[in-house]
Amino acid sequence: MSVGVPRLRAEDGPRYGLRDLFTPLETLLASGGDQRLALDPRDGLNAYACAPQPTPEIWNFASSTASSISQAAYERAALAREELVHKSLFDEVEVAFDARLEDMRDELRTHLQLSPRVDVVFSPSGTDAQLHALFLARAVLGAPPVTIVVGSEQTGSGTAFTARGRHFSSVTASGVSVRKDSPIAGLGGDSIALPLMAEADADSAVLRAIETVVAQGAPVLLQVMDSSKLGWRAPSEACLDEIAKRWPGKVQVAVDACQMRLGRRRLRFYLDRGYMVLVTGSKFFGGPAFSGALLVPKGFARTLDRLNEIAPGFLDYASRFDWPKGWNGLRSCFERRPNFGQWLRWEAALAEIAAYYALPGAFRAKALGELRAGIDDMIALTPSLGAIPSASQRSSVDDEEFIHDTIFPVMLLRGGRPVSIADTNAVYRALARDLNDDVVGSAADRQVAAQRCLVGQPVRLERPDGAQTAALRLCIGAQLVTGAWSADAVQAQKNLQHVLDRIAHVLVKIELLLGRPNGAASASGA
Incomplete structure (x- = not known):
C-alpha cells in the first residue's frame, strides 16, 4: 500500500493557491490528512476501503468507521471548488477561502441548531480535533491538564497519543514529518485511560480518577463518551453534575461525539454546560473521511485573547483558517496554509447533513x-x-x-x-x-x-x-x-x-x- 499522503502546498502568493485548486478533485479530496487517507495505487481505496469518488456499487453499512463520498456530496464539492476558483479571480485565494470557511461555520451551526455564539474550529479529523481540545483546555485551565479518557478502548486509536499531547502519526495533515508517539513540543503531558464498564462502576472510576489528579495539584481535561464505537455513552449525567459541584474551575469537559449519533438537543445541552464537543461529518452523516471539528462554547475567545505563547509543536496541527475569524490573536500565530482537502471534505459532509435535516x-x-x-x-x-x-x-x-x-x-x-x-x-x-x-x-x-x-x-x-x-x-x-x-x-x-x-x-x-x-x-x- 502506498504510504504517501498528497500534500498540496500553498506557497507565498495567491497564484500558487489558485494553481492547487486545479488539481484533480479526487486528489484534493484525499489530501490534507494523515496516512489514513493514503490511497492504495492498486485499487484507489484508502485504509478503510473507501474511495474519494462515488462507489454506488459497494453497499455501505460502515458509517461507524468511514464512507465513500456520495454522488450528491461529490457534486457539491466540485461546485464549491468551481465557485472558489471564480471568486479567486477577483480576490486573493486566501481571502475568498477564509470567507467561505466562515460561511460554512454558519451553515453547520444552522443545521445543528446551535447558537451563533458557539465557535467552530475545523480540523482534518476527529483525532486532530482532540489535539485542538487539549490546546484550548490548557489555555482555559491555566496549566497543563491530565487528560482522563472515558471509554478509552472504544474511541479512535489515535486518542492514546493525543490525550498525552503526542504525535499520533508519522506525518501531520500539513505534511510535516514527525516521530509517532513523541511529545508535541509544548503540549506533552499525562493521561489516564478508563475503559467502559457498567454505569455505576464507570461513574465511580471517573470520580476517583479526578479526585486523585486534583489532589496532586493538576487540573483535568475529562474526555467523556457520547457515543463509543459500539454506540455506548459514559459517564452518567448525575456523575457530570457531581463533578461540576465538587471541582469548579478544575475540570474541563470535552465530549467525544465524533460518531454524531446524538440529538441536537443533547448537543446544545453539552455546549450550554460549557463543554467542548468533538464532532465529525464523516461518521453518522457519511461525509468522506476525514472531516473533524471542535464545537467551542461561548466564553473561550476571551481566555484565548490572554494567551502569551503557543506550544511550538502545535503549529503544525492547524492553520490560520481553521480558527474562527473572531479569534484574531490566536489566528495570527498560525501560517496561512489553506487545507483544500479538509475544506472539500467538509463541503461534502455539509451536503449530507443538510439533506438529512431537510x-x-x-x-x-x-x-x-x-x-x-x-x-x-x-x-x-x-x-x-x-x-x-x-x-x-x-x-x-x-x-x-x-x-x-x-x-x-x-x-x-x-x-x-x-x-x-x-x-x-x-x-x-x-x-x-x-x-x-x-x-x-x-x-x-x-x-x-x-x-x-x-x-x-x-x-x-x-x-x-x-x-x-x-x-x-x-x-x-x-x-x-x-x-x-x-x-x-x-x-x-x-x-x-x-x-x-x-x-x-x-x-x-x-x-x-x-x-x-x-x-x-x-x-x-x-
Missing part, C-alpha cells in the same frame, strides 16, 4: 426505529451472529430520533462459540471483496459472494472469561435514511425494506464465509 423529524425517527427493529430481528435469527447488548443510558435530555440504536455490534460464531480475532478481521476484509470466483457453489451463493459490502471495522472485546474476541458492526447512517425518503408513504416503506433486504444479503454473505471448510481467511486472501 427530512421531516417524524420520518427520521420512524426510519431509524424501523431499521433498528428489522436489524435486531435478523441478527437474532442468524445462527452465526451473537448480538452485543446496547449500553444506552436513560437521559433527562430528549435525544430525538437517536433514542434508537444506530450501531449493531455482533460477535461471529462458529459452532456457537466466538471465532478468533484473526477470523473476524478476515471476514471484515472478505465482505469488501467480490468473491464470485472464490466460491464453489450455487449461482445464488456466487451472487451473494460477489456483492462488495462495507461494515464497521472490528472492535476488540474482552469476554467475561477474560478471553479476547472482536465484534463487527452493522451501522445505520444518514445516507440510508435520506435515500429512503419519499413523500409517498408507501414508496418510503418500500425503500426502507430495500435497505433491510441489503442488510440481509450482508448477513447471508457472513454466513457463507463462516461456513467455508477452510474458514473465512481462505476467502479473504489473508
Whole structure:
C-alpha cells in the first residue's frame, strides 16, 4: 500500500493557491490528512476501503468507521471548488477561502441548531480535533491538564497519543514529518485511560480518577463518551453534575461525539454546560473521511485573547483558517496554509447533513426505529451472529430520533462459540471483496459472494472469561435514511425494506464465509 499522503502546498502568493485548486478533485479530496487517507495505487481505496469518488456499487453499512463520498456530496464539492476558483479571480485565494470557511461555520451551526455564539474550529479529523481540545483546555485551565479518557478502548486509536499531547502519526495533515508517539513540543503531558464498564462502576472510576489528579495539584481535561464505537455513552449525567459541584474551575469537559449519533438537543445541552464537543461529518452523516471539528462554547475567545505563547509543536496541527475569524490573536500565530482537502471534505459532509435535516423529524425517527427493529430481528435469527447488548443510558435530555440504536455490534460464531480475532478481521476484509470466483457453489451463493459490502471495522472485546474476541458492526447512517425518503408513504416503506433486504444479503454473505471448510481467511486472501 502506498504510504504517501498528497500534500498540496500553498506557497507565498495567491497564484500558487489558485494553481492547487486545479488539481484533480479526487486528489484534493484525499489530501490534507494523515496516512489514513493514503490511497492504495492498486485499487484507489484508502485504509478503510473507501474511495474519494462515488462507489454506488459497494453497499455501505460502515458509517461507524468511514464512507465513500456520495454522488450528491461529490457534486457539491466540485461546485464549491468551481465557485472558489471564480471568486479567486477577483480576490486573493486566501481571502475568498477564509470567507467561505466562515460561511460554512454558519451553515453547520444552522443545521445543528446551535447558537451563533458557539465557535467552530475545523480540523482534518476527529483525532486532530482532540489535539485542538487539549490546546484550548490548557489555555482555559491555566496549566497543563491530565487528560482522563472515558471509554478509552472504544474511541479512535489515535486518542492514546493525543490525550498525552503526542504525535499520533508519522506525518501531520500539513505534511510535516514527525516521530509517532513523541511529545508535541509544548503540549506533552499525562493521561489516564478508563475503559467502559457498567454505569455505576464507570461513574465511580471517573470520580476517583479526578479526585486523585486534583489532589496532586493538576487540573483535568475529562474526555467523556457520547457515543463509543459500539454506540455506548459514559459517564452518567448525575456523575457530570457531581463533578461540576465538587471541582469548579478544575475540570474541563470535552465530549467525544465524533460518531454524531446524538440529538441536537443533547448537543446544545453539552455546549450550554460549557463543554467542548468533538464532532465529525464523516461518521453518522457519511461525509468522506476525514472531516473533524471542535464545537467551542461561548466564553473561550476571551481566555484565548490572554494567551502569551503557543506550544511550538502545535503549529503544525492547524492553520490560520481553521480558527474562527473572531479569534484574531490566536489566528495570527498560525501560517496561512489553506487545507483544500479538509475544506472539500467538509463541503461534502455539509451536503449530507443538510439533506438529512431537510427530512421531516417524524420520518427520521420512524426510519431509524424501523431499521433498528428489522436489524435486531435478523441478527437474532442468524445462527452465526451473537448480538452485543446496547449500553444506552436513560437521559433527562430528549435525544430525538437517536433514542434508537444506530450501531449493531455482533460477535461471529462458529459452532456457537466466538471465532478468533484473526477470523473476524478476515471476514471484515472478505465482505469488501467480490468473491464470485472464490466460491464453489450455487449461482445464488456466487451472487451473494460477489456483492462488495462495507461494515464497521472490528472492535476488540474482552469476554467475561477474560478471553479476547472482536465484534463487527452493522451501522445505520444518514445516507440510508435520506435515500429512503419519499413523500409517498408507501414508496418510503418500500425503500426502507430495500435497505433491510441489503442488510440481509450482508448477513447471508457472513454466513457463507463462516461456513467455508477452510474458514473465512481462505476467502479473504489473508
